[in-house]
Each structure stands twice: as structure tokens, then as C-alpha cells.
Amino acid sequence: MKTKEKGRYHHGDLQATLLRSARVLLERDGIAALKLRAITRHAGVSATAAAPYFGNLAGLLSVLAAQGFDELTEAMSPPHAPSARDVGLAYIRFAIANPGLFTLMFRSDAINRTDAHLVTASERAFRRLAALPGPGESGTTQAATMAARWGKAHGLAVLAIDGLLLSLTNNGDTCMTLDQLVNEAFR
Amino acid sequence: MKTKEKGRYHHGDLQATLLRSARVLLERDGIAALKLRAITRHAGVSATAAAPYFGNLAGLLSVLAAQGFDELTEAMSPPHAPSARDVGLAYIRFAIANPGLFTLMFRSDAINRTDAHLVTASERAFRRLAALPGPGESGTTQAATMAARWGKAHGLAVLAIDGLLLSLTNNGDTCMTLDQLVNEAFR
DNA sequence: AAGTAATTTTTACAATGTAAAGTCAGGTGG
DNA sequence: CCACCTGACTTTACATTGTAAAAATTACTT
Numbered sequence: 437m438k439t440k441e442k443g444r445y446h447h448g449d450l451q452a453t454l455l456r457s458a459r460v461l462l463e464r465d466g467i468a469a470l471k472l473r474a475i476t477r478h479a480g481v482s483a484t485a486a487a488p489y490f491g492n493l494a495g496l497l498s499v500l501a502a503q504g505f506d507e508l509t510e511a512m513s514p515p516h517a518p519s520a521r522d523v524g525l526a527y528i529r530f531a532i533a534n535p536g537l538f539t540l541m542f543r544s545d546a547i548n549r550t551d552a553h554l555v556t557a558s559e560r561a562f563r564r565l566a567a568l569p570g571p572g573e574s575g576t577t578q579a580a581t582m583a584a585r586w587g588k589a590h591g592l593a594v595l596a597i598d599g600l601l602l603s604l605t606n607n608g609d610t611c612m613t614l615d616q617l618v619n620e621a622f623r
Numbered sequence: 624m625k626t627k628e629k630g631r632y633h634h635g636d637l638q639a640t641l642l643r644s645a646r647v648l649l650e651r652d653g654i655a656a657l658k659l660r661a662i663t664r665h666a667g668v669s670a671t672a673a674a675p676y677f678g679n680l681a682g683l684l685s686v687l688a689a690q691g692f693d694e695l696t697e698a699m700s701p702p703h704a705p706s707a708r709d710v711g712l713a714y715i716r717f718a719i720a721n722p723g724l725f726t727l728m729f730r731s732d733a734i735n736r737t738d739a740h741l742v743t744a745s746e747r748a749f750r751r752l753a754a755l756p757g758p759g760e761s762g763t764t765q766a767a768t769m770a771a772r773w774g775k776a777h778g779l780a781v782l783a784i785d786g787l788l789l790s791l792t793n794n795g796d797t798c799m800t801l802d803q804l805v806n807e808a809f810r
Numbered sequence: 811a812a813g814t815a816a817t818t819t820t821t822a823c824a825a826t827g828t829a830a831a832g833t834c835a836g837g838t839g840g
Numbered sequence: 841c842c843a844c845c846t847g848a849c850t851t852t853a854c855a856t857t858g859t860a861a862a863a864a865t866t867a868c869t870t
Contacts, residue, residue, distance in 0.1 A: 446817055446866055468732045472858060482819050484859070493858070544785060545655045566791065579792045579799065580807030583779065587788075587808060591778025592770065598731060601774075604753065605766045612766065620767030621774060634849075659827060669850045671828070680827070 451489045453479050458500050462536040467543070470497060497540060498551040504537040505557035512564045520568040521622065524589040527565055528618050531593035539597060565589065592618055638676045640666050645687055649723040654730070657684060684727060685738040691724040692744035699751045707755040708809065711776040714752055715805050718780035726784060752776065779805055 447453065457478040461469045472493040473483045490496035511530040512523045531538040540546065547554065566582040576584075595601045596614055605612050634640065644665040648656045659680040660670045677683035698717040699710045718725040727733065734741065753769040763771075782788045783801055792799050 450818085466732060471856090473856080483857090484820090485818060487859070488817070542781070542785060545653060562787070562790075576807050576810075577799070577804075580804055582791055583782075583788055583804055583808035584775065584810065586791075587778035587782055588771065588775040589778065590782055591774035591776065591780075593778075594729070594781060595770075595774055595777055598729060600749070601770055603749075604770055604773075612764070617764075617767055617770055620763050621770035623763075623771065637848085658825085660825080670826090671851090672849060674828070675848070 447481065450479070450481065450485060454481075454486050454489070454496065455500055455503070458496060459537070462500070462540065463534075467536050467539055467546075470540070470546070472496070494546065494548045495551070497543075497546055498548040498554045500537070501541045501543075501547045502551070502554040502557040504534070504541045505554070505561045507534075508538075508541075509557070509561040509564050512561070518568075520585060523565055523568060524585055524622055525618070527589045528593045528596065528622065529615075532596050532614065532618075535597040538593065562586070588622060592622060634668065637666070637668065637672060641668075641673050641676065641683065642687060642690070645683060646724070649687070649727065650721070654723050654726055654733075657727070657733070659683070681733065681735045682738070684730075684733050685735040685741045687724070688728045688730075688734045689738070689741040689744040691721070691728045692741070692748045694721075695725075695728075696744070696748040696751050699748070705755075707772060710752055710755060711772055711809055712805070714776045715780045715783065715809065716802075719783050719801065719805075722784040725780065749773070775809060779809060 454475055458470060458475045461474055461478060470493075472486060475496070476483050476485050479485075486493075486496055490499060508527070508530050512518075512526045514522060514526070518526075541558070549555075566586055568585075592601065596618065601617055602614055605617055641662060645657060645662045648661055648665060657680075659673060662683070663670050663672050666672075673680075673683055677686065695714070695717050699705075699713045701709060701713070705713075728745070736742075753773055755772075779788065783805065788804055789801055792804055
């Protein structure tokens with residue numbers, strides 16, 4: 437397989453290459469760098485080369501987001517039967533480790549939420565997080581218990597990515613790691 | 624004060640008018656409609672009329688976001704001394720009532736996070752939410768307690784705006800309101 | 811070897827953000 | 841009363857973006 441030779445036509449692996457380029461730009465320059473022309477430029481092809489595969493920019497980003505949900509699902513699937521706390525912490529740690537990707541996965545105005553692959557991938561990830569027995573407080577619906585756990589994990593993840601959680605610790609004299617803070621805060 | 628007469632030059636109240644137009648577009652067509660040209664078009668002025676006041680699009684949106692944080696602070700300030708739960712619920716309800724504005728307030732790549740007004744407005748709002756005594760669980764840092772409360776409120780808000788919380792309840796046969804779910808989930 | 815299908819490029823166009831120069835209103839000094 | 845000047849907005853211009861349509865190039869098939 438000649439993955440990246442200089443043959444200009446018939447790249448052979450363009451779909452995956454474009455996704456890789458998008459991923460590189462996303463992690464290097466943030467979500468604002470996810471322009472179609474920047475992606476194709478980085479991949480070394482013309483500006484409209486992505487259209488046959490992804491339709492438009494939202495299509496490409498949707499596939500990238502679906503990949504993200506797949507990776508999130510895997511990150512939340514440790515070898516041995518995990519507790520609800522383990523899975524929630526894995527959710528937060530994935531977000532902190534992949535801030536751009538995680539942000540993209542929830543940017544409804546940048547991706548196509550009705551995309552079939554994306555729907556199945558995200559639902560799989562959400563089920564993995566929500567469908568755990570966990571310590572449901574007495575007198576609450578199961579939906580409320582799941583919403584509480586998911587909400588707390590998601591909120592901590594988003595605030596951590598935005599750099600807002602650390603501003604809580606650095607105000608006082610207590611200097612703790614972001615990981616320490618998350619570990620204490622997510623119960 | 625001739626607020627909106629047809630005198631083309633010397634509008635007299637352009638700064639506020641532009642902010643109002645942006646707000647209208649934001650609430651009507653979502654965050655994707657916040658283009659500079661669309662805002663000036665809606666205000667009835669030329670495309671570059673915002674530059675003297677706001678510098679660029681990010682400057683305008685930053686002022687809008689600062690307004691949002693001011694309104695959020697007010698929404699979290701009920702007449703009588705509130706509990707931590709009241710304030711958290713007010714945070715979530717504000718987000719659900721103003722989804723576009725709330726989303727903009729946390730879009731770091733659309734606004735200018737170092738803007739002076741925005742910094743003070745957001746810090747004021749964050750303090751109002753975090754600096755409440757609340758039911759800190761035993762053995763946790765105060766920063767962790769605040770992070771837990773803020774994270775849960777913020778996560779529930781974001782997930783509710785994205786329409787993801789309702790998918791939790793509609794799966795089973797239990798049909799509960801979003802407000803009911805939030806009320807049960809935010810403890 | 812020739813034709814056909816698949817893949818990528820060229821070309822083209824509308825829309826956006828923004829910088830620079832130009833134009834108009836309203837107050838001020840003569 | 842008139843010229844001027846300053847501030848407020850517009851016009852013009854340009855680089856960049858997303859995307860549709862046509863053209864060009866390569867690979868496959870028979």
C-alpha cells in the first residue's frame with residue numbers, strides 16, 4: 437500500500453488521510469482550525485477533494501466526532517467490571533486528554549447530529565456511562581440518578597477544558613492538581 | 624432621543640442597537656447566526672459599522688457574553704438568602720431559558736476571554752454560585768465541594784440545552800418534564 | 811488497446827471579516 | 841452667516857472560506 441506517495445491522482449487512502457489531518461489540526465490549533473481548506477491543504481490535496489467522501493465540512497467533522505465517541509466508549513471500558521465512579525472519572529479524563537475532540541463531539545452547530553454513525557456511536561457511549569447501577573440516592577428516579585452522574589461528569593469535564601476549575605483552587609493558597617480536584621469533586 | 628429614525632448618519636445609539644440585534648439573531652436563529660454582517664444588516668447599518676465600537680466580531684460577542692453573565696448573576700440572586708440548591712437550580716434554569724446566550728458565554732473561541740468587562744462579569748457570576756456554604760461532604764476540600772456543585776449544575780445545563788437529558792427519560796415509559804428531571808437530579 | 815468508471819483538480823461564485831479611504835452630519839471659530 | 845473640523849458611518853477593496861459544476865487524470869475492464 438503506497439499510502440503517501442507523490443502520485444497526485446488516486447491517493448488511495450484519502451478518506452482516512454483527511455480524517456487524520458483534521459485530527460492533527462484539531463489537537464494542534466484547536467477547534468477554530470477545522471476549516472475544510474486547511475484540512476485539505478494539510479493533506480496535500482485540492483480544496484474540494486473531501487466532498488465526494490464527506491459531502492461537506494459538517495459531514496467530515498461528524499465522522500471525526502463519531503470516532504471520538506468510539507474512543508470515549510473504549511476509554512470507559514476498563515478490563516474488569518468498573519464502578520460508576522471509575523466510568524465517570526474515565527469520561528472526565530478522556531475529555532481532559534482530548535479537549536478539542538471532546539468539544540467537537542458536543543458542538544451541535546458544527547456536526548450533523550442526525551448522522552447515522554454518529555448517532556449510534558454517541559448512544560453507545562452514553563449508555564456505557566448511564567446504564568450502571570451506581571449509588572442511586574433513595575427516592576430518586578433512575579433517570580434522575582443517571583442524569584445526575586452524567587451531568588456532574590460532563591460539567592467537570594467542560595469546566596476543566598475551559599480552564600475554569602483551576603481558577604477555583606488557585607484563588608486560595610491551596611495548590612492541588614486538576615486531577616486531584618476532579619478526584620475529590622466527582623463522587 | 625431618536626432611537627431608530629431613518630437618518631442614516633449619526634445613528635446615535637448604535638452600540639446598544641447592535642447588541643440588541645445580535646441578541647435577537649442569537650435567540651431566533653442560534654449561535655450560527657452571529658455573523659457580523661448579519662448583525663449589522665439587521666440593525667440597518669453598513670457591514671463595518673461595528674468596528675469603531677467593538678473592534679471586531681469577537682469584541683461584540685464578548686460584550687454580549689458579559690451581559691449574559693450579568694443577567695445570570697441577577698438570576699442567581701433571589702430576594703431572600705438562598706440555599707446552594709436554589710442558586711444551582713437558578714443557574715440551570717437560566718441556561719435552559721437562554722440557550723444561545725448561555726452557550727455563547729462559554730465559547731472560548733468566539734469571544735475574547737481576556738476582555739476586562741467579561742472577566743469581571745463572569746467572575747462575579749462564578750463567585751455567586753461557588754461561594755455558598757452548601758452541604759459539603761465530609762472529608763472534601765472546599766474547592767472540591769464548589770467544583771462538584773458547579774460541575775453538576777453546568778453539566779446538567781449543557782446537556783439539557785443539547786437535548787440530551789430528555790433522551791434519558793423518553794427511553795423508558797416514564798415521561799417527565801425536563802424541569803422535573805433537573806429538580807430530581809440536582810441535589 | 812480502447813473504452814468506461816472512479817477519483818481528483820480547476821474553475822467559479824457567493825458570503826464572510828476586516829482594513830483603509832471616503833462621505834456626510836453637527837458643532838465651533840471667524 | 842460661513843468655512844472648517846471632528847466624529848460617525850459608508851464605500852470600496854481584498855483575502856479567506858465553503859461548495860457546486862465542469863474538466864482532467866488515472867485505473868480498471870473487456
